[in-house]
Amino acid sequence: MPDALGFYRTMRFIRRFEERAIELVRAGEIFSGIHPCIGQEAVAAGACGALDPDDIVLSSHRGHGHLLAKGCDPGRVLAEMAGRVTGIDKGRGGSFHPSDFSAGVYNSTGTVGHGAGIAAGIAWAAAKAGEPKVVLSFFGDGAVTQGALLEGFNLAGLWQLPVVYICENNRYATTLPVETAVAGTITGRGEAFGIPSSDVDGQDVEVVHAAVAEAVARARSGGGPSLLVMDTYRYHGHHTFEMLVRLRYREQAEIDAWKARDPLDIQAARIDPADRDRVDAAVEAELDEVVRFAVDSPRPDPADAMDHYYADGFRPRPGVSL
Amino acid sequence: MPKLSYLKALNRALGDEMTRDESVFVLGEDVNFALTNVTAGFLKKFGPDRVLEVPLTEQGFTNFATGAAMAGRRPVIEFQIPFLLLLVFEQITNQANKFLMMSGGQRSVPVTYLMPAAGWRAGWGAQHSDQPYSMFAHMGVKTVLPATPTDAYGLLTTAIRDDDPVVFFGPLAALTVREIVDYEDLRPIPLGSGRIHRSGTDVTVVALGHLVHEALQVAEDLAEEASVEVWDPRSVYPFDWAGLAESVSRTGRLVVFDDSNRSCGMGAEILATAVEEMHLTAPPKRVTRPDGAIVGAVPELDAVLQPTKEQLAEAIRTVLKSPGW
Known part of the structure; x- marks a missing residue:
């Protein structure tokens, strides 16, 4: 497991990676925008820190932190977000749907809640093959009102599959407060399927790590799935387009209250200030290289637009025949 | 020479592929008891891990199959009702069929969606009588619609071996069609060949x-x-x-x-x-x-x-x- 400084470093990297990415959105290097995970870094760092390299992560639309914490190459992740051919998916997954099989990140679905059943299938196949792998399936509070998520829970609970479901409850599904969307509780949804479920302080990386490590150990030893509901918060909007439209669905006092429990500050209090300064400087230097790599990477050739649609190389007919 | 029915051709093609390739398995509702006869004899021959009985959870088990395929298996999902393919239209067209492209060619999703009784079902009402193959063509999903037992055998074999998602429509009105065949002549038929x-x-x-x-x-x-x-x-x-x-x-x-x-x-x-x-x-x-x-x-x-x-x-x-x- 990472030590106290290691957890801090991962979170600091994710925080500054996202802030640099937002600069690239403003500069037009990242087309359209991203879903930043600033404020939720402890969930990604603590959860992925509890995994072995061969374990598998399924991410969501707010997934950059998961990818970085799981060990994807940061330059290739940023290049992916910027639509460059050097990206982990040659630019075709983008910020929204990245996957990187070399790092065990299988999928990031944009259809909220649909990763749960996919996670069950991956876990079932791995278990039947005798591979001691665990699948970590991330989703947000917006997913818990989706039937497909609950169908995934049912299969994972029924067949006792090695999946750890992690709900990042950041309080809002876009603009909708969780209290106005969810009947009952989120943990109650897991318990209904016989899945051990608990609420976790998602702002303290060491608390997150301990909870996930316990669930991973249970899954790996054949004890079946878990559901962990991380209480967390995103400081930014749902998507960077909110910088333009200036939606006001949260009170500033609420945002400030969450920032008072900033995950980086909580962890920084556990390390030597001199170490923190050294890590911060190292992260900045590495991100300079990451940004340079992404921005300097070539953009794709439009002639290749229909590559990779089919495994046998079949190409659809073009949109016009002249 | 033996007479082969369309339905028996499906049973034979699926069984042959499960014998040939251990990564192939079938999942669906009532497959253990072979309600439709497509999986007749399979439970005894292949066991419950390869003839996977699932609850009524179409979106769940279609996503499950996508995951199993990402992890190296070749799932064949048997659906009982044509419109169920539209209940899982998102899972097939948006998850499975786009994944190879979205992953930049890293991994394909070789799932076969087998609908062995498509079209009008006399007396079963409006919700069991659809024929939605055009919708999958519209979305660029490989889709086959064989008319004869020989073509059904050949195209189901091809569908299972194909590395992409393939939807197989077996028209209900063709299931009883019989053809005199030499089993030695049964072979895969390429997609896109009229x-x-x-x-x-x-x-x-x-x-x-x-x-x-x-x-x-x-x-x-x-x-x-x-x-x-x-x-x-x-x-x-x-x-x-x-x-x-x-x-x-x-x-x-x-x-x-x-x-x-x-x-x-x-x-x-x-x-x-x-x-x-x-x-x-x-x-x-x-x-x-x-x-x-x-x-x-x-x-x-x-x-x-x-x-x-x-x-x-x-x-x-x-x-x-x-x-x-």
């Missing part, structure tokens, strides 16, 4: 699925009036446009006999492509379902809501009588 069932020189009838058999009867009935070629695309996506162009280049006239709804169906696509890209000497016609639904509960209403042999004969005569454009 078949001439009856050669002719005056008009090409493109017939899809079980309508191939009805088109052959009409061609025979009209034999003294006209020489009708009956051409079957066998897979609707990819589609054998070159094969169709070859047939039309000889006949110059075209009628499509299609169990899709009329708007945006395969019939519309075939006519549009033929008019744009092929040399037709007269305006073509299509015979399809109307848009909406088959009643499914009243035989005399159901009959007029589906393409009929009488409509086909009339369309053929109209196209043949046309003086041209």
Whole structure:
């Protein structure tokens, strides 16, 4: 497991990676925008820190932190977000749907809640093959009102599959407060399927790590799935387009209250200030290289637009025949 | 030589592929007891890990299959009702079929979606009688619609071996079709390869699925009036446009006999492509379902809501009588 400084470093990297990415959105290097995970870094760092390299992560639309914490190459992740051919998916997954099989990140679905059943299938196949792998399936509070998520829970609970479901409850599904969307509780949804479920302080990386490590150990030893509901918060909007439209669905006092429990500050209090300064400087230097790599990477050739649609190389007919 | 039914061909193709390749497994509702007979004898032969009984959770088990495929397996999902394919339209078209592209070619999702009783189901009502193959072609999902037992065997084999998602429509009205075969002759049939069932020189009838058999009867009935070629695309996506162009280049006239709804169906696509890209000497016609639904509960209403042999004969005569454009 990472030590106290290691957890801090991962979170600091994710925080500054996202802030640099937002600069690239403003500069037009990242087309359209991203879903930043600033404020939720402890969930990604603590959860992925509890995994072995061969374990598998399924991410969501707010997934950059998961990818970085799981060990994807940061330059290739940023290049992916910027639509460059050097990206982990040659630019075709983008910020929204990245996957990187070399790092065990299988999928990031944009259809909220649909990763749960996919996670069950991956876990079932791995278990039947005798591979001691665990699948970590991330989703947000917006997913818990989706039937497909609950169908995934049912299969994972029924067949006792090695999946750890992690709900990042950041309080809002876009603009909708969780209290106005969810009947009952989120943990109650897991318990209904016989899945051990608990609420976790998602702002303290060491608390997150301990909870996930316990669930991973249970899954790996054949004890079946878990559901962990991380209480967390995103400081930014749902998507960077909110910088333009200036939606006001949260009170500033609420945002400030969450920032008072900033995950980086909580962890920084556990390390030597001199170490923190050294890590911060190292992260900045590495991100300079990451940004340079992404921005300097070539953009794709439009002639290749229909590559990779089919495994046998079949190409659809073009949109016009002249 | 033995007589092979369409249904038995599905059972045989799936069983042969499960024997040949251990990564192939079947999942679905009532597969352990082989409600549809497609998996008859499988539980005993392959065991419950490869004949995976699932609860009524179509979106859940379709996503589950996507995950299993990402992890190296080749799932075959058996669906009992055609519209269930639309309940999982997102899971097939948006998750499985886009994944190879979205991952930059890293990993494909080799799932076969087997619908062995597609189309009108007498007395089972409106919700069990659809024929939505055109919708999968519209979304660029590989989709096959074989008419005969030999083609069913060959195309199910190909679908399972294909590295992409493939939807297999077995028309209910074709399941009892039997064919004398030599089992040694059964082999995979490539996607996108059409078949001439009856050669002719005056008009090409493109017939899809079980309508191939009805088109052959009409061609025979009209034999003294006209020489009708009956051409079957066998897979609707990819589609054998070159094969169709070859047939039309000889006949110059075209009628499509299609169990899709009329708007945006395969019939519309075939006519549009033929008019744009092929040399037709007269305006073509299509015979399809109307848009909406088959009643499914009243035989005399159901009959007029589906393409009929009488409509086909009339369309053929109209196209043949046309003086041209």
